[in-house]
Amino acid sequence: MRSTLRTRRAPLHRRTTARIASAVVAGALAFTVTACGGDDSGDEDKGDKGTDGGTASSLQLPKLDGESVSVAAVWGGAERKVFLKVLDEFEKRTGASVSFVPAQDPIISFLESKVAGGQPPDVAMLPQVGAIEQAVANKWAKPVGAEAQKQLDKNYSKGWQELGAVDGKQYGVYFKAANKSLIWYNTEVFDNAGVEEPKTWDEFMKTAHTVYDSGVPPVSVAGADAWTLTDWFENIYLSQAGPEKYDQLAQHKIKWTDPSVKKALTTLGEVFGTKGFVAGGSKGALQIEFPVSVKQTFTGGDQPKAGMVFEGDMVSLAISETKAKVGTDAKVFAFPAVGDESPAVVGGDAAVALKGSKGAQALLTFLGSPDAAKIWAEAGGFISPNKSLDMSAYPNDVQRNIAKNLIAAGDDIRFDMSDQAPQSFGGTPGKGEWKALQDFLANPKDVAGTQKVLETAAAKAYKD
Numbered sequence: 001m002r003s004t005l006r007t008r009r010a011p012l013h014r015r016t017t018a019r020i021a022s023a024v025v026a027g028a029l030a031f032t033v034t035a036c037g038g039d040d041s042g043d044e045d046k047g048d049k050g051t052d053g054g055t056a057s058s059l060q061l062p063k064l065d066g067e068s069v070s071v072a073a074v075w076g077g078a079e080r081k082v083f084l085k086v087l088d089e090f091e092k093r094t095g096a097s098v099s100f101v102p103a104q105d106p107i108i109s110f111l112e113s114k115v116a117g118g119q120p121p122d123v124a125m126l127p128q129v130g131a132i133e134q135a136v137a138n139k140w141a142k143p144v145g146a147e148a149q150k151q152l153d154k155n156y157s158k159g160w161q162e163l164g165a166v167d168g169k170q171y172g173v174y175f176k177a178a179n180k181s182l183i184w185y186n187t188e189v190f191d192n193a194g195v196e197e198p199k200t201w202d203e204f205m206k207t208a209h210t211v212y213d214s215g216v217p218p219v220s221v222a223g224a225d226a227w228t229l230t231d232w233f234e235n236i237y238l239s240q241a242g243p244e245k246y247d248q249l250a251q252h253k254i255k256w257t258d259p260s261v262k263k264a265l266t267t268l269g270e271v272f273g274t275k276g277f278v279a280g281g282s283k284g285a286l287q288i289e290f291p292v293s294v295k296q297t298f299t300g301g302d303q304p305k306a307g308m309v310f311e312g313d314m315v316s317l318a319i320s321e322t323k324a325k326v327g328t329d330a331k332v333f334a335f336p337a338v339g340d341e342s343p344a345v346v347g348g349d350a351a352v353a354l355k356g357s358k359g360a361q362a363l364l365t366f367l368g369s370p371d372a373a374k375i376w377a378e379a380g381g382f383i384s385p386n387k388s389l390d391m392s393a394y395p396n397d398v399q400r401n402i403a404k405n406l407i408a409a410g411d412d413i414r415f416d417m418s419d420q421a422p423q424s425f426g427g428t429p430g431k432g433e434w435k436a437l438q439d440f441l442a443n444p445k446d447v448a449g450t451q452k453v454l455e456t457a458a459a460k461a462y463k464d
Contacts (some may be wrong), residue, residue, distance in 0.1 A: 006047045059369045061362050064096035072101040075123035078317050082379045090366050096359050105444035106428040107145035108134050115140055122360040127349045128427045132376030135352055143352040145168045145361040151368030155388040157410050163349045172350030175367045177385040179402050180231045180312040180345040181335040186297055189216050189307035197333040204336040211307040212276050221278050222293035223285035223441050226434035230418040235335045237264040238343040252462040255454040256454035258300040265447045273444035279306040282441050294318035298330055313402050317381020326398055347416040432457040
């Protein structure tokens with residue numbers, strides 16, 4: 001049975017300052033590129049595209065000929081394809097045979113079945129801080145070894161290390177980060193409507209009205225993937241209620257029936273509840289998955305299904321599967337300031353060893369190195385918290401500047417609230433926050449009812 005014990009990380013990641021809001025988001029956006037993804041013909045010369053960038057790597061990995069290593073992750077589509085390239089390079093360097101195990105959300109439940117069946121993967125990529133805590137509480141996770149720790153000490157800020165630690169012991173290696181405070185827009189739609197990038201929530205709503213009047217639904221919402229709805233709420237809440245309230249709600253030190261939650265949901269309801277604002281209607285959006293929400297914003301010529309789509313830097317990877325080009329057809333602005341500052345919410349995926357094998361520890365070491373990060377960075381749709389990664393690896397200035405400013409923020413990071421929660425509340429399809437916010441999307445007038453459902457689910461999940 002899964003343990004309900006919730007162990008604790010160090011509190012450093014709970015800091016926030018206005019600096020990250022301006023650095024990671026507003027300061028990150030320079031639009032001088034002409035392409036996204038693997039099409040780098042218009043970019044500056046970045047030298048050898050090989051994994052070592054034309055220079056010998058100093059990373060030492062053990063020889064693992066004949067050893068098998070399995071890796072579980074929820075990534076699919078383009079993300080899985082690129083991650084497989086990372087694993088291919090690990091195979092070449094070590095001689096190990098690596099297999100990818102497709103996982104489903106919630107990954108903790110998936111892993112529980114694997115552990116119960118005696119077949120846990122060697123390594124799991126955990127997308128929630130709460131999932132790391134639960135893996136440790138369930139005694140599945142193995143601490144990182146000495147070589148992986150060396151990579152962490154060399155390449156990661158203290159804040160990113162502590163995100164992967166429980167009770168002062170290191171378990172997770174954060175391989176992939178995400179800036180979740182961005183809104184991407186179709187430049188042709190904006191040009192036709194005669195609008196510019198909004199900086200405040202009032203300006204955003206005026207922009208949405210003008211885009212709607214031009215004949216295009218202003219916002220594409222991926223309601224089928226409820227994690228995007230939690231990100232909508234968190235950005236509004238952080239900017240509107242402030243960092244102290246954000247931390248209190250993240251730790252369930254205040255209830256979801258708090259007036260600050262009512263205010264944030266009411267604000268979110270201005271988008272979800274305005275007729276014609278959401279592509280396909282709020283109920284239709286519940287059938288839209290994240291990749292589709294992006295693609296329908298950047299296909300269809302001057303009459304796409306939506307003018308804007310909210311989500312993090314990973315949006316660029318989905319755009320790269322359309323004919324649209326980041327920097328020309330697709331641009332991005334910081335999530336508008338609902339309060340005094342634009343919000344800055346980050347997320348990430350950490351590698352955690354579930355077996356004490358030599359191969360598992362070697363893979364953690366590799367994923368903690370700039371060599372591994374470089375492979376995905378070159379493909380696009382990826383931001384690394386690895387401060388040793390050469391910024392020239394990123395395929396365009398949009399990705400590069402977001403990454404630079406994420407690294408510059410150092411320890412002052414504000415992590416995705418739902419990813420800090422117990423997975424039963426913040427990361428399970430059809431339950432907890434995911435289900436409550438999907439129901440809210442369908443009926444955005446029911447603020448009080450949504451608050452009650454959220455609080456009941458949170459109280460149960462956070463109970464020791």
